[in-house]
Amino acid sequence: MTDLIPVFDGHNDALLRLYQSKDADPVARFIDGLPGGHIDLPRARKGGLAGGMFAIFPPPLETPGTRRAMNVADEVPPELARADALAPTLGMASILMRLERASDGAFTVCRSAGAVCAAMEKGSLAAVFHIEGVEAVDMDLVLLDVLHAAGLRSLGPVWSRPNAFAHGVPFRFPATPEIGPGLTEAGKALVKACNRLRILVDLSHLNAEGFRDVAKISDAPLVATHSNVHALCGHSRNLMDWQLAAIRDTGGLVGLNFATGFLREDGRMGADTGLDVMIRHLDALLEALGEGGVAFGSDFDGATVPAAIGDASGLPKLIEAMESAGYGRELIEKIAWRNWVDVLERTIG
Template sequence: MSRTETAPRSESSIPVFDGHNDTLLRLWADPTGQAAEFFFAGGAGGHIDAASAKAGGLAGGLFAIFPPSPRDQSLSDAMRIAPYDLPLPAPLTQSGAASDTVAMAAILFRLEARSKGALRVCRTVAAIEAAMAAGALATVLHIEGAEAIDADLAMLDVLHAAGLRSLGPVWSRPNWFGHGVPMRYPSSPDTGDGLTEAGRRLVRRCNELRILVDLSHLNEAGFGDVARLSDAPLVATHSNAHAICPVSRNLTDRQLAVIRDSGGLVGLNFATAFLRPDGQMDEDTGLDVMVRHLDHLLEHLGEGGVALGSDFDGAMIPRGIGSAAGLPALLDVMLGAGYGRELVERIAWRNWLDVLRRTWGG
């Protein structure tokens, strides 16, 4: 790891490209129906809007579509006290998930149309670079939980034509493609069966279309199936080190080695239950534990294999960051910990663009 004794302390010129947020879900689910209208005007709430992105240097990221399961209690609330083993929600229907997926995709495309160039849906790395150079928010369409896609994968082709460039086959609930990990602490990620035959077809077709396959939320068996099938770099968009926080959602050192050997990448998840050694969701979590995870990931993945995957708008994050506007606080802690500016830039955005280029081509 590149460390310097006199690391620069100004992070103001370092942009962030983030591997995961649930902002589209928040805008879609807002009970007033007005959140998307206020995304550029202020008052949208949550972790990401135009103002907070600009204030924090958030230059872009993978914007997830997550078809939700009905539930009575938020996961963050249920994970405040460890140990826990939360029951998995029931599987979704394809028709219901497809309806929700299209609705959230429409929000992103409407934001782009309304933005007058301030937000761009990007389908290539060149488009991301152009958006960042112009000061526009570079968004990439991602799906977390592929229930909207039929087993024959017709919907996958349609979504790819619309701009889909990254996909997580499962969220934690099971679907016809495979099995995710439960929200369980303490637990290994070895929690059940892997990909189904439909899941294996999905991975192969994603490789053909050059759609990134996200390992986050897959259980250990599914992770191994993707590793054996995929010819692309292995990527977990928002996961942490199991050696530090032994929750089922985090990656073991063996999994990190497999990702490293593929030339892949892991995005640091800001969700406090996946950061803290005690596995609890708690806003009063110091940023030093994030550096502990980064150090571990750098040791096992190398400097080209570590990035950020905040889970903004999808989880309880440390109070010291608070929203996208607080990203400079994390960069400052990294610089203060002795990370050289070049390494901070790689983690903040360059590594994401590198792995997307290797995955998408061009």
């Protein structure tokens, strides 16, 4: 394929990278080109990255025990108090809005599937406001209304730590997501509120019991924005066969996570991971979900990705690998962007 196929990506952590940047003006640098990392505007254009879910992730506090708990398999990252989550959540939301203002039309915060298509059509990077871990939201969900008015259209109740709404699945290999209890009463109220407001509920990072609870409560398609197949990589973050079946039954979607530790059979985070491993996961997702249920959820700027891709500019390498594996143009376009637009239309409108 000689032309560049556009990609809508289900998950990136670019906002966290900008928030934590030491640069005097990280917004301008994102627009002009940032050193390192995975995403900026020039590399997005080069690689055909036409849009995606821009995640707000309130990071753990830097305490002596935090890094150990983040990296040791049998430990759970510590909970984050609401007061400690509020400033980074609002700070990253501000960066998202400033990117739109400063980009001269090259970056658009999209509040509907139609807006995503319109932005992509005019060559503007289509950003959907997403939160990963809603520790900043109060029990009365007052802030949820404010964030929705500001453009929030997708959220994951948890990252891989517990909070007042749910329990995240810690990073363990080998392990299943059958770790811990389900949604709290506040979490169930959150899911119902998201359905009313037409906010997509992301199941990635949620443990198995929380997944079951969302499946019982939600009237929207089940979506895991950045997860892989547990049968191929036995990481706790990946989806079991029964979870994939539940997603398929609702007309939902899974975004292939590029993080090598969720791709490889050995669970190792190593950039020396071949694109054939990604194709195996795509094949398995297609078998489990059908052609309409598979997409991308790269985890750019939040994980180690295969060196063959490197960053957003390397997305055509994955498209080429799909073509070499026998994927036709129509299927590639579905996975690259059309399936995301379809599920967004049926969730956020």
